[in-house]
Amino acid sequence: MSSRRPEIARSELLAECCQLERVYSQGALEVTALGGVDLSIQHGEYLAIMGTSGSGKSTLMNILGCLDRPTRGEYLLTGRHVEGMEDDELSSLRGRTIGFVFQTFNLLPRLDAVDNAALPLIYAGVPVKERRARALEVLEQVGLADRSSHRPNELSGGQRQRVAIARALINRPELLLADEPTGNLDSKTSEEVMELLDELHRGGTTVVIVTHEEEIARHCARRLVMRDGHVVSDDVVRPGSLG
C-alpha cells in the first residue's frame, strides 16, 4: 500500500488537544468524564488509548472523532478548531477526515458488503457510478473482494469487521479511530484484524485504537493510559515507527 498523503503534511500535527474537559450533567449531578487532557497526534502515528471502563477513553475517542464536543478546552484537527464548528461542518469532517471502526461493526443488515462499504460516499456527494468501483477497491484492500455481494448475516465476525474497516477507509481518512475493534472477535480473528490495522499503519494511515487489552495495545507504537479522566502515562514504545 502506498502513502497517499503529501510529504509536507507529515511534519505537522494531525490532532492537538489542549486542556480538554468533558462534563456530563445528570440532573443536578455533574460527572467529569475528561478532566483536562493534553494530547498531540502526529501524522502516521499508531496509538493505543488504554484504560479501564469509566476512565474516559471512549469520551476522548468521541471528541477526537468529532462525534462529541468538549465542554471546555481546545481541539484542533488538521489545524482547524473543532470546538466551535457548526453541526454540518462536523458531519463533513467525520465523513471526509475520519474513519470509524466500532466494536459491534455497525453494518446495515439490509445492505450487502459493497453498499455498506460505500455508505460514507453517499454523504460525500460521490456519484453513484463511482461509489461501487471505490467500494470494490477497498474491499479488495481488506481481502474481501470475493464477499462483496454478501449481506452482513452471511459473513463471519472477522469478515464483518473487515467490511467495517473498508467502510472506514473509503474516504481515505486522515485519522482511523477504532473503538475496541476486536472486542467481539475470537483471538485468532482478532489477530487477523490487528494485522490489517498494522498494515494500514505501515501504509501511512494514522491509527488510534481504544482498548483495554494488553494484547491489542502491543501492536501500537505509542501507548496512552487513562484513569479517571486524566492521562496517567504516555509512552512511545517503538520510536522507530513514528512518522
Place this chain on the structure above:
Amino acid sequence: MSLREALIAALSSLADHTLRAILTTLGVIFGVAAVISMLSIGAGAEQEALELIRQLGVRNVIVQTKELGDRELAEARRRSPGLTMRDRQAILDAVPGVELVAPRAKVRTWRVASGRRTVDANVFGLSDEQAQLVEMSLSEGRFLDRLDVESHAQVGVLGSEIADELFGDAGALGELLKINDVWIEVVGVLAGAGEGEGAAVQGVSFESPTRSILVPVSTALRKFDQRPSDSPLSELVVRLGEGEGVPSSQAAARLLQSLLDQLHSGADDFELVVPDALLEQSRQTQRLFNLVMGFIAGISLVVGGIGIMNIMLATVLERTREIGLRRAVGARKRDIVIQFLTESFAISALGALLGVVLGVVLSRLISAAADWPTIITAFAVLTSVGVALTVGVIAGLYPALRAADLDPVDALRYE
C-alpha cells in the same frame, strides 16, 4: 444523497416490511378510497339531476296540479276547477315574455286495445306546442298538429313499445285502436330512443315516452270521461322567451303564482316547479354533500396520518444505531430528515395509490349494486392524493426531526 436515491432507499426499506407498510397505510388507503368513491357518487347524482333538470328546460316554469287529500280536494274544488285551458290562455295574455304554454292532460284509461290485443299505456293529452318544447323524433308518421287540437281529432301518436305490442311488425300507421270507448287513429309512432324506465328528480317525474299514447289535449278533455274532482289538465309548461324584457324564470314564477291565485280564487290546488331554482337547489345540496363527505374522509386521512407518525416513530427508535452510524460517516441532520421524510412520503404515496385503486373499485361496486350512476372526477383523485401526500409528509416531519436531533454518540450506543 439525492432525492431519487432517498426514494429508492425508502422503497426498499418498505419492501422489507410489506405487511407493516400496508397496515400502516390502511388509514390513508381508506381515506383516499372514501373521498374518491363518495365524490363519485355525488358527481354521478349531480349529473343525473342536472340532466333531468335540463330535460325540464331551464327556461321553463312548470305549473302542476297538486296532489291533494280528499278533504283538501273538496275544499279546493269549491273555489276552483283545477288547471284548465282557461289558465293557459290567461298566462299567455298576462305574463310578459311567454313564448308558449304547453298543456298536458292525463287520461284515465281502463282499456287500451286493438282488436284482441290490449296494453297498459299512459295516455296523455298534449298540444302541438309539445313538439316545440321537447324534440319529438318519430320513427314514422307525424306528430299532433294544430288542426288536430282545434278539431278534437281522434288521432294519436304511439310510443314505440305500445306500437310494437299492439301492431307488431305490420306497422301501426293508419291503424285504429280503442282507448276506453274512443276510437283513435294512429298518425305517428315515436322513435324508440326512450330511457326505458321513468325517472324522478325533486318531485318532478318523467314517464317513459315509449309506453305512452299521445292524443290532442282537446280530445282528451272532450271525449274522455273525467271525474268531476279531477283537474282537467295535469300540467302547463310555460316556456319563456329570450331577450330584453323577459322576466327571469323566478320572477315569472312569482307572476304566475299571483295570476293563478286570482284565477283559482286562492285555492291551493297547483304548484310551480322552476327548473332554474331546482338547479340551484341541487347544486347546493351537492355542495353540502361534498362538504360532509370531505369532512368524513378528512378525518380518515388524519387518522391515517397518525398511523404513519406512529410507525415512523417506531422506525426511528428501531433504527437509532443506523442513524448514529450514518451521522458518524458524514450524514448531516438534513440528510437524516430527508431519509425519514422520504420514507413517510413513500408510505403515504403507497397508501394513496392503493386508495385510488380501492376507490375506483368501490365506486364501480356501488354503481353495480345500488344502480347509482358514479363519476370519478380528476378533482376527486387529485385532491385526495394531494391531501394524502401532504398528510404523509406532515406526519413524518416530527419523527424525522427527532431522528436528526439524536446525539450521534448516544445513538451509536443505543441497544
